[in-house]
Amino acid sequence: MPPRKPMNDEPCPVARCVGLIGDRWSLLIVRDAFDGTRRFGDFQRSLGVARNILSDRLHKLVQAGILETQAASDGSAYQEYVLTAKGENLFPIVVALRQWGERHLFERGERHSVLVDKRTGKPIPRMAPQAKDGAVLLPAATEVRKVS
Template sequence: MKRKSLAGNACPIARTLDLIGDWWSLLIIRDALEGISRFSDFEKSLEIAKNMLSTRLKGLVERDILRLVPASDGSAYKEYVLTEKGRALQTVIVALSQWGGEFMFEPGESGSVMVDAQKRKPIRKLELLSADGRHLAPEDIATTSTAY
């Protein structure tokens, strides 16, 4: 079954999911944020078939999330590095990690947590704030039309 494109949808969530909505793409972005850049390292980390990884990486390059560059060590290899657009997805990855840590593990079950690389302390939970600094709950948020 062919996937329906959401690229022209008026909802920014739908458009974003059209771009990066499959789990492999988000996991590739997660790994790239952790410093993985070579095809073989993505393959090893994700335990993904080469053809699937190749398709996802190609799509992320085409969508300007990743850029293919010469290897940093001067070898003949190429590396995948995040673009500014790709790096901006870090907040999404952190939000998913924090939500998953709170709701997807049983008490006492081992998992991972994102930490400040310098201080090695967990990142403060992301919060939704209004323009004037008020904390916002789901019922405090509405959607309206705008021009970007």
């Protein structure tokens, strides 16, 4: 099998993003970080992932600037993983995946979690790409242009 092209040489933004955070564990770590998980042991308990895999993914997310480590907020000897501004910019991606899953992967009435606005307690509105005038953009109304 030919060697894989490094993702940082890939001209497609989607391919680069998937190369960085597209595996199951990385995305679920980011999801849990948005939900307030900060410690290695808490990630492990939540995800049920092997220690070596979790350690590898956390290291990669730190190296990529998505997470950073800091001293534990309770003053203990532990370190915590927190989202950076770059990591917080992944929020729309996590929300889009969540909303797609809610819409297509659950039977009517099947139990699942829902993302709500803390101020209102109501589920957040569906996300959709919009044109400058606010109109919803459908796939047929867009095209990819290569930037030189």
